[in-house]
Amino acid sequence: MGPIKSTVTVPVLTMEHVAKSFGGVTALVDASLSLYAGEIHALLGENGAGKSTLLKTLAGVHKADSGEISLEGKPFIQGGTRESIEQGVAVIYQEPSLFPDLTLAENVFIGRHLLKAGLVDWSEMEERSVALFERLGVTLDPQSKARGISIADQQIVEIAKALSTDARVIVMDEPTAALSSKEVERLFTVVRNLREQGSAVVFVSHRLDEVFVLCDRMTVMRDGSTVGVSMISETSEPEVVKMMVGREVSELFPKLEPQIGDVVLQVKSLSLAGQFADISFDVRAGEIFALAGLVGSGRSEIIRALFGIDLYDSGTVTLAGKLLPAGKPAVSMERGIALVPEDRRQQGLFMATSIARNVAVTMLKKLTSGFRVKRLDEESTARTWAETLQLKFASLSDPVERLSGGNQQKVVLGKWLATEPTVLIVDEPTRGIDVGTKAEVHRLLSQKAQQGMAVIMVSSELPEVLGMADRVFVMREGRHQGTLERVDATPERIITLATGGTVSV
Amino acid sequence: MKAMRSLLKARELPVFLALVLVVGLTGVANPTFLSATGARDILLGVAIVAILAIGQTFVIVMRHIDLSVGSLVGFASFLIGDLYSQGYGLWGGLAAALGVGVLVGGVNGFLVAYLKLPSLVVTLGALYVVRGIFNDYAFGRTITAAMVPPEVAWIGLNRIGGIPVLFLMGLVLVVVSGFIMRRVRSARDLYAIGSNPAAAELAGIPVARRVFTAFVINGAIAGLAGAVMLGRFNAANANSGLAIELVVIAACVVGGVTIAGGSGSVWGAFLGAILLQGITRAIGALGIPQFWQQAFNGGLIILAIAFDKYLSTRVKTTTIMGSDDG
Numbered sequence: 001m002g003p004i005k006s007t008v009t010v011p012v013l014t015m016e017h018v019a020k021s022f023g024g025v026t027a028l029v030d031a032s033l034s035l036y037a038g039e040i041h042a043l044l045g046e047n048g049a050g051k052s053t054l055l056k057t058l059a060g061v062h063k064a065d066s067g068e069i070s071l072e073g074k075p076f077i078q079g080g081t082r083e084s085i086e087q088g089v090a091v092i093y094q095e096p097s098l099f100p101d102l103t104l105a106e107n108v109f110i111g112r113h114l115l116k117a118g119l120v121d122w123s124e125m126e127e128r129s130v131a132l133f134e135r136l137g138v139t140l141d142p143q144s145k146a147r148g149i150s151i152a153d154q155q156i157v158e159i160a161k162a163l164s165t166d167a168r169v170i171v172m173d174e175p176t177a178a179l180s181s182k183e184v185e186r187l188f189t190v191v192r193n194l195r196e197q198g199s200a201v202v203f204v205s206h207r208l209d210e211v212f213v214l215c216d217r218m219t220v221m222r223d224g225s226t227v228g229v230s231m232i233s234e235t236s237e238p239e240v241v242k243m244m245v246g247r248e249v250s251e252l253f254p255k256l257e258p259q260i261g262d263v264v265l266q267v268k269s270l271s272l273a274g275q276f277a278d279i280s281f282d283v284r285a286g287e288i289f290a291l292a293g294l295v296g297s298g299r300s301e302i303i304r305a306l307f308g309i310d311l312y313d314s315g316t317v318t319l320a321g322k323l324l325p326a327g328k329p330a331v332s333m334e335r336g337i338a339l340v341p342e343d344r345r346q347q348g349l350f351m352a353t354s355i356a357r358n359v360a361v362t363m364l365k366k367l368t369s370g371f372r373v374k375r376l377d378e379e380s381t382a383r384t385w386a387e388t389l390q391l392k393f394a395s396l397s398d399p400v401e402r403l404s405g406g407n408q409q410k411v412v413l414g415k416w417l418a419t420e421p422t423v424l425i426v427d428e429p430t431r432g433i434d435v436g437t438k439a440e441v442h443r444l445l446s447q448k449a450q451q452g453m454a455v456i457m458v459s460s461e462l463p464e465v466l467g468m469a470d471r472v473f474v475m476r477e478g479r480h481q482g483t484l485e486r487v488d489a490t491p492e493r494i495i496t497l498a499t500g501g502t503v504s505v
Numbered sequence: 506m507k508a509m510r511s512l513l514k515a516r517e518l519p520v521f522l523a524l525v526l527v528v529g530l531t532g533v534a535n536p537t538f539l540s541a542t543g544a545r546d547i548l549l550g551v552a553i554v555a556i557l558a559i560g561q562t563f564v565i566v567m568r569h570i571d572l573s574v575g576s577l578v579g580f581a582s583f584l585i586g587d588l589y590s591q592g593y594g595l596w597g598g599l600a601a602a603l604g605v606g607v608l609v610g611g612v613n614g615f616l617v618a619y620l621k622l623p624s625l626v627v628t629l630g631a632l633y634v635v636r637g638i639f640n641d642y643a644f645g646r647t648i649t650a651a652m653v654p655p656e657v658a659w660i661g662l663n664r665i666g667g668i669p670v671l672f673l674m675g676l677v678l679v680v681v682s683g684f685i686m687r688r689v690r691s692a693r694d695l696y697a698i699g700s701n702p703a704a705a706e707l708a709g710i711p712v713a714r715r716v717f718t719a720f721v722i723n724g725a726i727a728g729l730a731g732a733v734m735l736g737r738f739n740a741a742n743a744n745s746g747l748a749i750e751l752v753v754i755a756a757c758v759v760g761g762v763t764i765a766g767g768s769g770s771v772w773g774a775f776l777g778a779i780l781l782q783g784i785t786r787a788i789g790a791l792g793i794p795q796f797w798q799q800a801f802n803g804g805l806i807i808l809a810i811a812f813d814k815y816l817s818t819r820v821k822t823t824t825i826m827g828s829d830d831g
Contacts, residue, residue, distance in 0.1 A: 082709030097704035101767030111708040119688040
């Protein structure tokens with residue numbers, strides 16, 4: 001296996017004492033990373049630890065202020081993205097970076113089109129792409145446009161692109177964040193193949209369980225510096241978390257003793273053709289109710305329908321004993337339901353608008369006199385919430401896009417909690433945010449539940465479901481597969497139900 | 506078989522079918538429309554818009570726009586006649602036209618590519634600046650037939666094999682630039698830039714240089730198209746080329762060069778130009794009030810955009826359904 005080989009060879013890449021600051025903000029203080037051929041290397045750290053900056057230095061997006069980088073024994077030329085690609089570095093970014101209007105073949109060879117007699121050789125590019133896709137174990141039509149292909153397939157195209165440049169260092173920034181478990185498996189197979197073929201793969205992920213399954217070695221960063229390097233086999237999850245946050249996170253899931261009350265929300269035989277069928281459940285005050293299942297099992301569709309964003313074909317939703325009209329999100333909000341959506345950038349926030357404005361937007365009615373928004377009240381309301389949420393920010397008038405992902409998520413949560421809902425619906429509340437903030441979000445949800453709020457949580461992360469939920473409602477392909485009480489919920493049982501099996505409790 | 510399939514999938518096909526439909530139906534209603542003179546009228550009228558649409562396509566596929574070409578082409582046509590009449594000859598006039606085109610294109614390109622200013626605003630400014638300078642330069646003068654270089658007059662009046670020379674020039678340009686857009690690497694970069702600008706940077710494409718160059722080429726084409734315009738009208742004044750940029754952009758959009766960048770071809774823009782011209786003529790031939798012509802063309806632009814939107818969403822949903830494993 002990789003790690004044994006790597007102790008006897010020289011590293012393919014070394015980055016030593018790299019520092020970088022932007023204006024007055026220091027992003028990297030003393031970052032180091034060394035990679036060996038034939039290893040899968042985890043780069044870990046909370047958001048803001050400097051992982052992205054370090055990788056972007058390697059990608060040629062940023063230029064380091066100081067430090068030494070060498071690739072295969074030669075000094076690494078920090079010229080730009082083209083230079084990095086030419087030196088054998090390929091970066092697969094978290095945000096998809098394909099060209100939707102171009103064919104898959106052209107996407108693979110973009111900027112490096114294969115030429116014959118000085119002209120673009122389409123058939124050669126298509127043949128080579130097919131060969132690369134085959135090597136990665138997928139069948140994709142090289143002539144079809146990239147628009148609309150799944151995120152999993154987009155990553156395959158990106159990896160094919162990396163292979164076509166004969167990249168020796170392949171960086172994957174959170175590749176699994178948006179994949180279903182089946183797609184994650186396929187990706188892992190591909191990554192292991194890359195290792196066999198002698199590539200050095202850098203794997204960035206917030207899911208430690210994946211890191212422990214896949215990776216050989218790891219580098220941990222905190223506050224712009226490398227704080228630890230270790231073999232995966234010689235460490236453990238708690239140890240890694242401790243290194244990442246620099247303190248003991250004794251409770252990642254600070255679950256408080258629930259005070260379960262009366263039924264507040266009742267869903268009866270809800271159906272929507274092609275999405276979900278015959279869904280019934282009750283949610284009680286003070287309860288955290290989790291909807292679990294694979295991506296695409298209809299969880300998000302149900303909450304969208306019950307909140308009123310989408311219509312449903314049949315069934316009823318009752319809130320506090322009164323029927324809730326279908327397709328009227330404004331009524332749902334007024335009656336005390338809040339929905340924190342999955343995609344915070346697109347659906348949850350006004351990215352270019354100030355933090356204060358974002359928090360206060362759900363309370364405009366209270367903060368308005370006549371046609372005027374009372375700016376001072378807006379400011380003070382936002383400040384109260386920023387403190388409750390332990391938000392890290394420079395100024396409340398800063399645009400939200402300047403906050404880290406975790407802090408953005410806190411703003412979304414804050415603006416909905418500020419409406420004092422009786423039912424709070426959260427869709428993937430901690431996706432893509434760091435461990436420390438995750439724990440804070442969990443603490444907040446737990447607190448609110450204990451104070452009597454009913455929380456409906458959609459989550460793809462099993463530890464989160466197991467750690468937080470009082471009851472787990474498991475779905476598969478739009479249908480209810482079974483409900484597990486907190487004491488009965490185990491990873492095995494949830495997965496069995498989610499993949500179509502049955503369990504006896 | 507494969508060629509057949511890609512032909513049927515081509516975005517240019519519906520434009521072509523619409524053209525056949527317009528010409529066919531009008532021809533049935535009014536047979537003079539299909540006469541040699543009728544067809545020549547369309548082809549002659551289309552040449553300037555078609556040539557300008559080629560340059561505009563380079564710009565629009567990058568998700569940019571160039572509104573300054575109307576002022577440029579008008580000014581260039583005036584310059585060619587004016588310099589010829591002052592004894593600088595044909596080549597002196599052409600050099601000046603090309604020079605102005607490259608200069609304006611270069612300024613536009615610099616502001617858009619390197620200072621990252623929005624092309625809509627930059628070229629709108631250039632539209633007025635160039636027209637202002639043009640008005641001042643022309644100062645009420647007009648270029649009359651006697652001031653037009655004979656070679657330029659010749660291309661406007663003559664035909665080869667029954668087809669107007671002006672149209673053939675446009676056709677040759679489309680063939681050449683169509684080939685370039687498909688087979689030259691740096692031209693492919695323009696599509697990538699328009700399709701996903703951020704990803705283009707990450708892929709190592711020299712985005713700023715490409716954007717700059719495309720604006721310069723578009724300016725150069727507009728400058729040289731001045732000769733075509735002068736040949737067509739055999740005259741020029743301070744209003745030459747007024748508002749033609751809008752017809753050019755309409756031709757691109759109708760021909761499937763999407764304003765959001767990343768897709769479309771010079772062939773599409775060319776067909777779009779012919780279709781718009783065909784409709785203009787058809788409305789005349791059918792005796793429909795001229796007022797309807799503009800409304801009709803406007804409707805066609807909106808239809809084209811709706812069609813592109815429909816196409817892109819259709820592609821999306823089919824593949825998502827196809828790959829969903831939930």
